[in-house]
Amino acid sequence: MEAKEIKRVACVGAGVIGYSWALYYSLKKLEVYVYDLTEEKLELAKKRIHDSLLNLMKNDVVDENEISLIEGRIHYTTSIEEAVKEVQFITESGPESYEVKQKMAEEMERYTASDTIIASSTSGLLVSEIAKNAIHPERFIGAHPYNPPHLIPLVELTKGDKTSDEVLECAKAFYQLIDKEPVVLQKEALGFICNRIQMAVYREVCNLVMKGVCSIEDADKAVTYGPGLRWAIMGPSLVFELGGGEGHIDGLMKHLNPSISLWLHDMADFKDFPEEFPEVARKGVEEALKNRPREIGNDDASLAEYRDKMLISLLKLHKKL
Ligand SMILES: NC(=O)c1ccc[n+]([C@@H]2O[C@H](COP(=O)([O-])OP(=O)(O)OC[C@H]3O[C@@H](n4cnc5c(N)ncnc54)[C@H](O)[C@@H]3O)[C@@H](O)[C@H]2O)c1
Structure with missing residues (x-):
């Protein structure tokens, strides 16, 4: 598969990281299918996406008319089959546990095409182990984002022992196409680079x-x-x-x-x-x-608001927004 063929993606697991990936993919004009276990989890993801968009609007990254288009490209479902059956790329952001991620791998493989790439957001688990029981372990990679993925460009890419070079290259090209900055670990290293x-x-x-x-x-x-x-x-x-x-x-x-x-x-x-x-x-x-004045943040909420505002200004300077 070529990176430019990737038009539909799934975000499997829509917590802190998953919702942010979904928002980013939609900002980049991809159709996004978001899957989580319950309607409540999906509602929370939807709310987080909306709140983040309001913040992006406040910082002149998107305008009001775009918000409904961006939200319109994101589809929510509690059916894993519906989420993954027609996508070319899956971002898995489930809990950081081999047991859960292996089970998720099995479910995703059951319903998706054999060449769909499956990228795990894992912060430090081994891809080889996540894909241990997979039918197509060659299409599994690690794609470690920095929080929040819709703002921080870095993605650290890792291979498992059976990941194909072609899949790694395609994933890298895909992230580059959507303005991420992928870096590739040539060998497994605990904690990755950053x-x-x-x-x-x-x-x-x-x-x-x-x-x-x-x-x-x-x-x-x-x-x-x-x-x-x-x-x-x-x-x-x-x-x-x-x-x-x-x-x-x-x-x-x-x-x-x-x-x-x-x-x-x-x-x-x-x-x-x-x-x-x-x-x-x-x-x-x-x-x-x-000792800090309120405008540069002097409690957790104002500090986060200041960080995001400054981050967005920096990303604009880097032409990443
Ligand atoms: N939080 C961070 O700063 C951060 C940064 C980089 C990478 N990560 C990695 O991203 C992944 C997700 O972390 P998070 O912080 O978003 O966790 P989170 O707990 O906020 O989200 C996990 C989501 O997965 C869902 N889930 C649980 N079991 C599932 C299943 N079987 N199928 C589908 N969804 C399921 C949960 O309902 C939840 O919504 C982890 O692997 C973590 O190591 C986290």
């Missing part, structure tokens, strides 16, 4: 705070107004390429290596966060929130 990078940074935040070097608030400020600004534009290697000037990234690494080596030896390499850190982090966050 969670590992995030946790490497956060381990050091914890280390600095626990050693009394800085507060949670200042560590956040340092990231937001320092590397975070650059990382929102390009990755750490391109940032270092520029930092190296005429010597480029390799010059920078060689030049700074003796100094970097001193920092690295002083930095954290623990494998478990200290037991007392969650409490320290919570107090630090409460303190940071007290």
Whole structure:
């Protein structure tokens, strides 16, 4: 199958991640079939989609007339057969459990064409294991989104031991066609790429705070107004390429290596966060929130609203919205 043939997709499991995928696919003008276990779950997904669209309208991403068209492309059903029988691509966003995902795989395969691609949103389960009992394990891939998938472009693609290269290539091309930014893991790695990078940074935040070097608030400020600004534009290697000037990234690494080596030896390499850190982090966050004006968020709701508004502005700069 060619990526451009994918016109109808199913979202199987319509919770926090599934509803957002469904909204994204419809924004990209695909016909979407949303399946979940009960009418209540589907109603919740419908409400989340509507609320997210109102937020997108408030931020000038969609206009009022488009909302009914976008919602009109999304069809809801509690019949798995109806959801998957005529689609070319399925996004599975069920609970993070082998048992459930294997059962979902069996149900999806029962009613869908043999070449329909089945992409799991799993945050860390192995595709090989999800597709263990599948009739066509070659069409299963992992496609890990970042929350919320209708705003964050990244999708981390993983293969199971029987996934075909053709399926991976088709899925990658499909995501590119709909303006996602797929990255492919050449080997299985726990936590994929981004969670590992995030946790490497956060381990050091914890280390600095626990050693009394800085507060949670200042560590956040340092990231937001320092590397975070650059990382929102390009990755750490391109940032270092520029930092190296005429010597480029390799010059920078060689030049700074003796100094970097001193920092690295002083930095954290623990494998478990200290037991007392969650409490320290919570107090630090409460303190940071007290010092923020409301317009940039000083409680969970206003913080989320501010994050989404800024995220949308950044995505517009990246021409992703
Ligand atoms: N929440 C996140 O930040 C996040 C980020 C990336 C990936 N993920 C992954 O996405 C997947 C879904 O996570 P979520 O946060 O949306 O969970 P969720 O609990 O919000 O949603 C799961 C949905 O699956 C439905 N479901 C349960 N059994 C089902 C079945 N047999 N068939 C169909 N639907 C069924 C539930 O009713 C629910 O609506 C997980 O694999 C998770 O690891 C989550």
